[in-house]
Amino acid sequence: MRKWSVIGVVYVVALILLWVYTGQVGMENRGFIFAGYGLTWGALLWYAFRLESREQTTARAVDSFAVAGD
Amino acid sequence: MGPKSVTEKLLGILALGAMLVGSYIGLAVVPADAAQGNVQRLMYVHVPAAWLAFLAFFVVFVMSVLYLIQRDERWDNVAAASAEIGVVFTVVTLLLGMMWGKPTWGVFWTWDPRLTTTAILLAIYVGYGALRSFADDAEKRARWSAIVGVIGFANVPIVYMSVTWWRTLHQPPSSPRSVAPDILWTLMLNLAAFTLVYAYLMVRRIRLAKLEGELEKRMAYNA
Amino acid sequence: MSVLHRAWAIVWKDLLIEARTKQSFNAMVFFAALVLFIFSFALGPDTELLQRVAGGLLWVGIAFTGLLSLSRTYQNEETSGGLEGLRAYPGDPRAIYLGKLLGNIVLLLLVEAVLIPAAGILFQANLWPHAWGLALVSVLGTIGFSLVGTFYSALTVNLRAREVMLPLLLFPALVPVLLGAVNATTLILEGDLMGEAIVWLRVLGAFDIIFFVICIWIFPIALEE
Numbered sequence: 001m002r003k004w005s006v007i008g009v010v011y012v013v014a015l016i017l018l019w020v021y022t023g024q025v026g027m028e029n030r031g032f033i034f035a036g037y038g039l040t041w042g043a044l045l046w047y048a049f050r051l052e053s054r055e056q057t058t059a060r061a062v063d064s065f066a067v068a069g070d
Numbered sequence: 071m072g073p074k075s076v077t078e079k080l081l082g083i084l085a086l087g088a089m090l091v092g093s094y095i096g097l098a099v100v101p102a103d104a105a106q107g108n109v110q111r112l113m114y115v116h117v118p119a120a121w122l123a124f125l126a127f128f129v130v131f132v133m134s135v136l137y138l139i140q141r142d143e144r145w146d147n148v149a150a151a152s153a154e155i156g157v158v159f160t161v162v163t164l165l166l167g168m169m170w171g172k173p174t175w176g177v178f179w180t181w182d183p184r185l186t187t188t189a190i191l192l193a194i195y196v197g198y199g200a201l202r203s204f205a206d207d208a209e210k211r212a213r214w215s216a217i218v219g220v221i222g223f224a225n226v227p228i229v230y231m232s233v234t235w236w237r238t239l240h241q242p243p244s245s246p247r248s249v250a251p252d253i254l255w256t257l258m259l260n261l262a263a264f265t266l267v268y269a270y271l272m273v274r275r276i277r278l279a280k281l282e283g284e285l286e287k288r289m290a291y292n293a
Numbered sequence: 294m295s296v297l298h299r300a301w302a303i304v305w306k307d308l309l310i311e312a313r314t315k316q317s318f319n320a321m322v323f324f325a326a327l328v329l330f331i332f333s334f335a336l337g338p339d340t341e342l343l344q345r346v347a348g349g350l351l352w353v354g355i356a357f358t359g360l361l362s363l364s365r366t367y368q369n370e371e372t373s374g375g376l377e378g379l380r381a382y383p384g385d386p387r388a389i390y391l392g393k394l395l396g397n398i399v400l401l402l403l404v405e406a407v408l409i410p411a412a413g414i415l416f417q418a419n420l421w422p423h424a425w426g427l428a429l430v431s432v433l434g435t436i437g438f439s440l441v442g443t444f445y446s447a448l449t450v451n452l453r454a455r456e457v458m459l460p461l462l463l464f465p466a467l468v469p470v471l472l473g474a475v476n477a478t479t480l481i482l483e484g485d486l487m488g489e490a491i492v493w494l495r496v497l498g499a500f501d502i503i504f505f506v507i508c509i510w511i512f513p514i515a516l517e518e
Binding site: 027043055061 | 089093097112115155158161166277281284288291
């Protein structure tokens with residue numbers, strides 16, 4: 001799970017870089033472009049993160065029943 | 071935790087890499103569109119997201135039909151996975167559409183055919199998800215959601231045609247001929263990237279579905 | 294007994310119960326009138342505005358009223374334990390669907406017979422010259438609504454939180470019906486029966502046929518033990 005903290009940090013850094021970049025290049029509507037790409041990456045990363053946590057929780061629960069039942 | 075195969079890890083890395091390359095090229099390499107300007111860059115994520123959303127729901131439809139015929143829970147697992155991932159892609163599609171729409175049309179939302187159909191698609195599959203969460207019995211859950219999966223998708227072309235007759239504001243579908251090669255390649259690249267992401271998420275979500283099924287069985291056995 | 298015979302038996306039984314108690318009918322008419330009143334207050338006394346939106350408001354009223362009666366479709370059987378009561382019927386389960394479908398259609402049409410003239414009065418729209426067109430839209434739209442409604446009603450009868458699940462599942466599925474009915478009604482009220490209204494009537498017709506086939510076909514699977 002530590003790896004997700006790293007990913008989170010990288011994501012925020014990337015966002016900052018994106019914001020700076022769009023400013024430097026003088027992109028019009030940079031807010032919308034920034035928000036669009038930021039949201040896309042954020043949503044996909046967040047979902048992947050949630051999948052992994054659910055997987056771990058469920059796997060642990062399955063194992064706990066195995067001890068009693070098998 | 072079950073063993074994660076090398077293929078799966080490779081798929082994940084490939085997906086991530088493709089997405090990175092795709093976004094980088096879309097944002098920093100490809101020149102801005104002559105007519106629309108930089109806002110057009112949002113299309114490199116919006117169009118693939120929309121495509122994958124529809125693909126995901128088509129998969130739900132096929133899996134639902136297969137389940138109703140064969141009653142094999144593996145089809146149900148795939149359907150459930152694809153529906154959930156489809157919802158994620160649909161939300162992204164709608165949000166990106168809004169991000170593109172405001173600077174282009176001046177409004178966040180219009181009632182044009184594709185946008186409206188996408189919103190309704192979201193409603194259908196959120197309903198699908200809600201149905202699954204309220205059904206406790208595994209077989210009933212699989213059967214009922216398969217039914218909703220079939221009916222929901224069968225409705226999509228009808229909804230689309232109805233809304234098309236009603237309004238037409240969305241851009242006409244861009245055929246490859248009318249699009250500059252640079253833009254087309256970037257689009258294809260991002261489409262491939264998104265497809266890899268879908269595939270990777272599917273692998274993981276299906277495994278989760280199997281785990282949840284196993285948990286249910288063990289809880290029932292131990293009850 | 295053939296499927297139609299059984300279906301008819303169910304319709305007859307339900308309508309008799311309804312005729313005697315008038316539970317659903319009264320509640321529906323009252324609720325529909327309430328909805329129309331609230332819309333009128335919300336939109337204010339601007340006659341022109343009311344006339345323009347009359348078609349839309351009418352169908353919103355019909356949709357919510359219909360929803361009210363849908364959740365009670367299987368109520369008569371519910372006392373014997375939800376779908377168990379339904380499965381106890383001998384013979385082809387499709388007869389149940391047909392019977393309940395017809396019952397819902399008749400009931401909703403009866404309510405609309407009161408509601409549409411009431412809407413005409415409240416929204417100051419002159420309805421008589423368009424009576425036949427309105428009747429046609431009304432019938433086609435009601436059939437579409439009831440087809441999907443009766444089906445999903447059976448699906449959600451044993452579900453937790455079904456008061457929420459039924460509209461959640463139903464309304465996205467009903468979009469073509471609502472679009473078709475609202476647009477056809479509005480066009481007809483504006484006198485444009487020749488041109489575009491026919492397109493919408495076709496959408497309604499196509500929806501009705503397609504979903505009749507699908508729902509009748511899948512219903513036994515929905516009812517399985």
